[in-house]
Amino acid sequence: MVAQARLYGANxxxxxxxxxxxxxxxxxxxxxxxxxxxxxLGWILGDVAIKGFQAVNWEFFTELPAPPGMTGGGxxxxxxxxxxxxxxxxxxxxxxxxxxxxxxxxxxxxxxxGKTVRYLSDILVSAPSIVVGVFVYLIMxxxxxxxxxxxxxxxxxxxxxxxxxxxxxxxxxxxxHELREAxxxxxxxxxxxxxxxxxxxxxxxxxxxxxLAVARVAGExxxxxxxxxxxxxxxxxxxxxxxxxTVTMFNYAMSPYDDWxxxxxxxxxxxxxxxxxxxxxxxxxxxxxSVVH
Amino acid sequence: MTxxxxxxxLALFTAIVVSLWHESLPAIHKFGFSFLTSTAWNPVHDDFxxxxxxxxxxxxxxxxxxxxxPISIGAALFLAELxxxxxxxxxxxxxxxxxxxxxxxxxxxxxxxxxxxxxDHLQPSLAAAFGFLPLFQGPxxxxxxxxxxxxxxxxxxxxxxxxxxxxxxxxxxxxxEAAYGVGCTKWEVVRxxxxxxxxxxxxxxxFLGMGRALGETMxxxxxxxxxxxxxxxxxxxxxxxxxxxxxxxxxxxSTIYLASLIELGLVLFLITFIVLxxxxxxxxxxxxxxxx
Numbered sequence: 001m002v003a004q005a006r007l008y009g010a011n012x013x014x015x016x017x018x019x020x021x022x023x024x025x026x027x028x029x030x031x032x033x034x035x036x037x038x039x040x041l042g043w044i045l046g047d048v049a050i051k052g053f054q055a056v057n058w059e060f061f062t063e064l065p066a067p068p069g070m071t072g073g074g075x076x077x078x079x080x081x082x083x084x085x086x087x088x089x090x091x092x093x094x095x096x097x098x099x100x101x102x103x104x105x106x107x108x109x110x111x112x113x114g115k116t117v118r119y120l121s122d123i124l125v126s127a128p129s130i131v132v133g134v135f136v137y138l139i140m141x142x143x144x145x146x147x148x149x150x151x152x153x154x155x156x157x158x159x160x161x162x163x164x165x166x167x168x169x170x171x172x173x174x175x176x177h178e179l180r181e182a183x184x185x186x187x188x189x190x191x192x193x194x195x196x197x198x199x200x201x202x203x204x205x206x207x208x209x210x211x212l213a214v215a216r217v218a219g220e221x222x223x224x225x226x227x228x229x230x231x232x233x234x235x236x237x238x239x240x241x242x243x244x245x246t247v248t249m250f251n252y253a254m255s256p257y258d259d260w261x262x263x264x265x266x267x268x269x270x271x272x273x274x275x276x277x278x279x280x281x282x283x284x285x286x287x288x289x290s291v292v293h
Numbered sequence: 294m295t296x297x298x299x300x301x302x303l304a305l306f307t308a309i310v311v312s313l314w315h316e317s318l319p320a321i322h323k324f325g326f327s328f329l330t331s332t333a334w335n336p337v338h339d340d341f342x343x344x345x346x347x348x349x350x351x352x353x354x355x356x357x358x359x360x361x362x363p364i365s366i367g368a369a370l371f372l373a374e375l376x377x378x379x380x381x382x383x384x385x386x387x388x389x390x391x392x393x394x395x396x397x398x399x400x401x402x403x404x405x406x407x408x409x410x411x412x413d414h415l416q417p418s419l420a421a422a423f424g425f426l427p428l429f430q431g432p433x434x435x436x437x438x439x440x441x442x443x444x445x446x447x448x449x450x451x452x453x454x455x456x457x458x459x460x461x462x463x464x465x466x467x468x469x470e471a472a473y474g475v476g477c478t479k480w481e482v483v484r485x486x487x488x489x490x491x492x493x494x495x496x497x498x499x500f501l502g503m504g505r506a507l508g509e510t511m512x513x514x515x516x517x518x519x520x521x522x523x524x525x526x527x528x529x530x531x532x533x534x535x536x537x538x539x540x541x542x543x544x545x546x547s548t549i550y551l552a553s554l555i556e557l558g559l560v561l562f563l564i565t566f567i568v569l570x571x572x573x574x575x576x577x578x579x580x581x582x583x584x585x
């Protein structure tokens with residue numbers, strides 16, 4: 001009896017020991033997995049920073065690209081081009097996306113149509129951006145007969161719309177129903193409730209969502225390849241091929257010239273720093289706000 | 294009025310499908326179904342087939358999934374349950390930043406930093422260990438399907454990790470506490486409570502990452518090698534649908550060449566539509582079952 005009990009006890013101890021061991025192993029493995037992600041992030045950012053800083057100087061921001069073989073020059077036109085196209089895309093996409101998101105949240109929450117559009121938007125958010133480039137080529141570049149900054153801006157806008165619409169919807173849903181009822185009880189018309197109560201309550205969240213969408217499209221390359229194309233000159237309006245940082249990066253990095261490859265790293269640094277700074281601050285604000293509430 | 298804009302999203306979606314389909318009609322008429330099964334890609338003789346590009350897309354994505362899924366689910370578990378609380382916020386922000394790095398930066402980094410390392414270290418050791426398989430034969434060039442898969446893995450890792458982390462965070466606290474209460478270790482809680490509970494959400498996250506990988510252009514175009522040749526070897530340069538479009542779209546000089554490229558785009562759009570559709574379906578199913 002006693003011997004049996006001892007044996008049983010020993011078994012339990014051995015099994016507990018194995019369970020603890022397995023637990024430790026899994027803990028370690030998952031910690032390593034998470035750490036490896038951060039190591040890669042550090043590696044990529046470090047590489048971009050080290051190689052990028054070699055290219056960044058005053059001329060980088062103020063001069064036009066130098067012809068192949070010549071040293072010096074900068075990417076001033078591409079920087080301006082990316083900023084202008086991203087801004088134009090935001091101007092087109094934000095009202096569109098906010099309106100659509102408003103309908104989805106306020107009127108179409110349960111309707112079949114709303115569900116369909118919500119589903120399609122979620123798919124469009126992750127849809128291949130190069131296909132959007134092909135689409136805009138077909139509807140704008142070919143009919144107009146030339147590549148243009150407008151076509152680039154429209155492709156970026158198409159990528160932004162579903163993102164803005166979905167984040168707007170999520171943010172509006174967070175606004176408590178009582179607020180709407182209180183305003184309705186005061187006899188306010190619905191448009192006034194939207195503009196003065198609901199948007200105001202959701203403003204911070206909507207702005208962060210929009211900033212994240214802007215940061216995302218600012219780093220997009222594929223939809224610009226055959227819409228905006230690229231150009232080594234200053235822009236004279238948006239109705240012509242337009243220089244931009246990402247396509248320049250692509251062309252320069254694939255080129256055989258060392259100078260150009262260095263420039264490409266400079267562009268990579270600039271775009272990464274811009275996108276990550278925007279993402280980081282907006283995420284931080286979102287986190288801080290969610291802690292406060 | 295807001296309804297009009299909502300309908301606009303639907304119209305946009307329809308317009309993309311219809312215009313791609315309409316513009317690829319010349320290729321559809323000329324090659325028919327064999328477009329999908331032919332390995333030809335000959336702009337001089339106007340003979341095109343999609344098989345090499347489709348295979349390259351699928352193989353590089355599969356490779357990326359094999360590498361990224363275990364790592365990202367591990368990382369998600371760490372962030373959601375296993376890590377001490379003070380570590381979670383910085384690690385979480387780090388993973389989110391990794392997701393925000395533009396894909397062209399991944400591509401450039403893959404070309405200049407990763408591919409020489411792969412050529413010098415990974416490929417020779419893979420060839421030494423598994424060289425009897427046709428998958429790991431051929432000269433170690435550093436660029437090719439293998440490198441494309443690895444860069445893609447790195448790119449989709451944060452997507453899958455952050456979605457699955459959110460899924461794990463939705464597991465009700467009292468379920469987990471009940472399991473801890475009967476003496477489960479953390480791993481046992483994860484294995485027997487959290488993973489079964491979040492099964493659909495995890496599948497959704499994995500398919501979301503897969504949809505991203507299938508359609509990714511820049512990260513792949515830099516490192517895949519851009520060769521229209523079918524090869525069993527992962528070391529050989531290949532092509533994906535997206536990289537073919539990126540490289541050749543502006544060079545297409547005949548109607549049938551352009552139509553073939555557009556049909557490639559249509560194929561890509563449909564493949565990702567199915568994968569992402571499944572992903573959203575699972576993510577939704579996961580969350581509605583929870584609330585009801």
